[in-house]
Amino acid sequence: MTTSAASAQQAAVRERPSTGLWRDAWGRLLKNRLAILGLFLVITLIFLGVFGPLLAPYPYSQQDLKAVLAGGHGPLPPGSPGHILGTDQLGRDLLSRLLDGARISVSVAFVVQVVIILIGVPIGALAGWFGGRTDNFLMRFTDIIYAFPDLLFIILLSVAFRETVFGQALDGLLLVFVAIGITSWVTVARLVRGQMLALKETEFVEAARAIGVSDRKIVTRHLLPNGMGPIIVAITLGIPAAILAEATLAYIGIGVQPPRASWGSLIAEGQKFIRSEPHLVTFPAIAIALALIGFTFLGDGLRDALDPKLKGKQ
């Protein structure tokens, strides 16, 4: 940031009561209509993911055979008695299955990002702080991971460990989370490294060093918090990518094991009835779309809010 911008900010600080980067950013976020829509969608999704199974009219695997037999041996259409969104061909309530799918998507959204942070932040921080040979080695390592075709590598990992205890954990989901995380941390690592390199040379770090602050404290108290904005944005925008990857894997039959179903596997099942019962595809597709839109808008809004240079661009 240039000095004129910094002094302009100082002037602004004097005019308003106690304001910091985060409060400023929050204010800017609230003024952005798309970001608010995103935030609303994300909060709804999280709520449904956490409480969905309590709200669901039936357990996700319960079959209503009587209704299916009465309805001509096929999936029930939306608006059938007792099943607002209809059922699949086995008489399982679509709404209940969608709500269980929300739980899967929410856990993908967050667990994958935790894996990414746990791998990406330390690697990027070490590379940026130490520089030289450490930096070179770690960045070459990220090059290798980057060259792996992500989705293909995730499939390979998922199949390789499917039969193990680890592969069976959480109905097969844990493996998918870790596989997606392992292939997606590179962006965050590069970003953290870039932030470190840029901030290392700033005057406030020089000042901290001059008064004898330890290296560890400079990294944890000065560098990471100051570089946090872009990292948070990258992580938020990584969420839709993870949700999309999980849905795609589920669509080709990798990941969560039946009778549980992710939105992707619901679409794969519903595809067989696309002519007579298109709702089996449309409802899960709408659910995926809303989740992707929510996190994308929120991520875009956060980027604009945390980077005042882009203010007004939206």
Next chain:
Amino acid sequence: MISYLARRILWIIPVLFAVSIITFFLMHAVPGGPWDAEKRLPANVQARLNAQYGLDKPLYEQYIQWAGGFVTGDLGPSYRSRDRRVNDIIGDGIAVTFQLGIMAFALSVVVGIPLGIFAALGHNRWPDYLSTSISIIGIATPSFVLAILLIVVFSIGLGWFPTGGWKGPQYWVLPTVALAGFPIAVIARYTRASMLEVTRKDYIRTAQSKGIGGRAVVSRHMIRNALIPVVTILGPTLAFLVTGSFIIETIFSVPGIGRFYVSAISQRDYSLLMAMTILYAFTVAFLNVVVDVLYAYIDPRIRYS
């Protein structure tokens, strides 16, 4: 520049080496073998097959054998289609996969960039809202959903295009559109943001204050400068399209190589899987170099050393 380029291209070799080792050992960690079938083969037959293909040797020897073959251009036998070499399988399908990827890439660029420019020039008016809505739909619709939608509307409903196959231009349309939907949205968003950034630059104000008319400023100053950062996402986009087409290939029965990837894993067709992973990794790594070079070429401010 030349030495930079040479270093970057040489660096691809150790990357591919690392990718091949990781894939090789991971692949052999998958339980089961290529001979698992509905009807189990007798143990002595399996042992004979293993010996014939060298699968009874220690893993590192198998790897050396594979790498030796790879270096001399022999990708090994396919364990599933036993009368075919992997070279033939890849050779048959790769042209189709690349054709599909490049057509989708061309479509994404030809639609995405003008869509982004159009949005930025009509910032906060209807062109912006229209273009942004299109990119939101593109981002929110996974390619397999878009593929299903296209089939339902244009094949089953209107009967304009066939549901699958690869026999002529009318077969190309739906897979290309399904594959290009997401990159169109990404490129349009990126172009729009970049255009808006350029609009506020001092040199644009200078040009305008010198009395240069609207159209000349837009074409000579804004678009040219705005497209520079867009180039950086084109490499990953092309890589995504070439390597990510396997679902589209499966849905539309396109005879490329992508559709073999999942079956190669589930059937433990080791040599086919290795060949495809290396091919994809090479494509990604090579396109990254191309983009970096292109970037330096179009933006004189960037110099590599």
